[in-house]
Amino acid sequence: MDLSCFKAYDLRGRVPDQLNPILAEKIGRAYVAVTGAKKVIVGYDIRLSSPEITEALSSGLMAAGADVFDIGLCGTEQVYFATSHYQMDGGIMVTASHNPKDHNGMKMVGPESRPISSDNGLNDIRDRVLEPFANAPQQGKYETLEVMSAYIDHLLGYVDASSLKPMSIVCNAGNGGAGLVIDQLEQHLPFDFIKVHHEADGHFPNGVPNPILPENRSATADAVINNGAAMGIAWDGDYDRCFFFDENGRFIEGYYIVGLLADQFLRKIGGGKVIHDPRLTWNTLDLVQAAGGEAVESKTGHAFIKQRMRDEDAVYGGEMSAHHYFRDFAYCDSGMIPWLLVAERLCQSGQTLSSLIDARIEAYPASGEINRTISDPPKVIAAIEAKYSVGAKAISHVDGLSVEFDTWRFNLRMSNTEPVVRLNVEARGDKALMEAKTEELLAEMERLNG
Structure with a gap:
């Protein structure tokens, strides 16, 4: 059985060769075998394959003796919310976030919505999938659970409603699930929502919802400018990330x-x-x-x-x-x-x-993350460290290599999944210095990469 859909933090793969209902059913059984969960929240995103995979997953969970609480079409954060809010033993979201439309996956959590990743159970679930299963003496029950109203109440608790004033906001759900939540929030807020790619549609007629790709930003930016909106927001497919555009349609890092x-x-x-x-x-x-x-x-x-x-x-x-x-x-x-x-x-x-953002960009101009394919990342990072540690004020290895000087700093780290090195540079109020140091580091990386 192909288990390549198991990644470091979640499951993601192409349907049906890397993820399909047969595997999903076994994953449900393995999840219960490894976690011992008795009550599990299940939800799914707008992908066309999600209902079928969710049904198979739920069958596996119930066959292993767990009760399934199906919250239906939702975003990943609603599974997190429901799992903790209703004090369940765990939750599984069927989603591939911003991956291509023929992909799907799962994000898993345990009690209190604590993440299940490769270092605390996900690899055990993967390994357990390959072993034979016997049905539990007592099958789990299935019921649907309505969480939207409690979730909306929770969201509204983060803001002081009396301080909110009418303004126009562009919202781009990318044909993912975020539009369903905006429609509910709209009834409680004084904002005028200008809705772009709003309908949930697993065919992704406007491309895969991933606003971090520059080519996916113009729809939001243009709508902000054309409507004179105060800001724009765009989400990925399962809306656990949101991206901002200012009133000029500028994408904000x-x-x-x-x-x-x-x-x-x-x-x-x-x-x-x-x-x-x-x-x-x-x-x-x-x-x-x-x-x-x-x-x-x-x-x-x-x-x-x-x-x-x-x-x-x-x-x-x-x-x-x-x-x-x-x-x-x-x-x-x-x-x-x-x-x-x-x-x-x-x-x-x-x-x-x-105006809120400009002052910060001026105070701390930054390069944004720049990716470079490097054949031997550890060697290149070690050589950069040897060169730039001379005269540095501070060096840290919390995540990759961070080197700090009085007026500028940089972080260089390897990707967990590909031979890519990611560079970020920032300076104190000196954009020219930040740009010069970014060019210098990129040139040095290229030289070291041969």
Whole structure:
């Protein structure tokens, strides 16, 4: 049996050769065998193969003796919410996020929506799939569970409704599932939503919903400009990531959103700890300190950030990849809470999104993440470290290599899954220096790569 759909954090593969109903049924059985779960939340995204795979998964869970609570068509964060809110033993979301439309996958969590990844059970589930199964003495039950209303109430709890004012917001669901939530939130908010690619459609008539690809941004940007909107938001297919556009239709790097959200959240609750990744840091550190919070650095990746948030009891965590995590959301990532907080900030401050962001870009210009294919990543990173550690103020290995000088810093890290090295550079108020150092490092990487 082909088990190549099992990845480091989740399952993803092409349907039907890498993931199909036969395998999905076995995965359900293996999940119960490994976790011992008795009550499991199941939900699925808008992909055409999702209902059939979910049905097979549910059959496997019930055959192994677990009760299935089916929350239906939803986003990944609703599985996280339902699992923790209803105190279930676990949850499984059938989704392939922003992968091509002929792919599908699963994201799994345990009690309290703690992530199940390769270092805490996912590999065991993969290995168990290959072993024979006997049916449980008592089959699990199946019931549907309506979670949308409790989830909407929870989302609205993050903002002060009395401070919200009418404004136009472009929302681009990319024909994923986010539109269903916007339609529910709309009834409680004074905003005028301009809806782009709004209908949930697993054929993805406008391309795969992945707003991080530059070619997928123009639909949102153009709608913002044409409608004079205050901001634009776009989501990936299972809407656990959201991306922002200012009132000029400019795409905003996720790094600056982390700082903005940390600042807004700390102002609201009066301090606390904020988790951030090591790729770009200075802007976040500056804003967190100014808002009376404490910044804590964590290795990149949702499993690491969620665990560190629990360890530190952090109120918020953010990655520049557009994942935003909240303590009151079971330490999980949400693609809905961030834009609500940004909208609230615009209403309260009377400022435009560009004016809030411009000052930060000016203070800490950054390269954005630049990927290069390198034949021997460890060798190249070691050589860069040897060269740039001379005269450096600080060197860190929390995630890859971070080297800091008085006026600029950089992070260089390997991909977990491909021979790619990712570079991020930032400077203190000196865009020309940031650009020069970025070019210098890229040239050095190319030279070392031969």
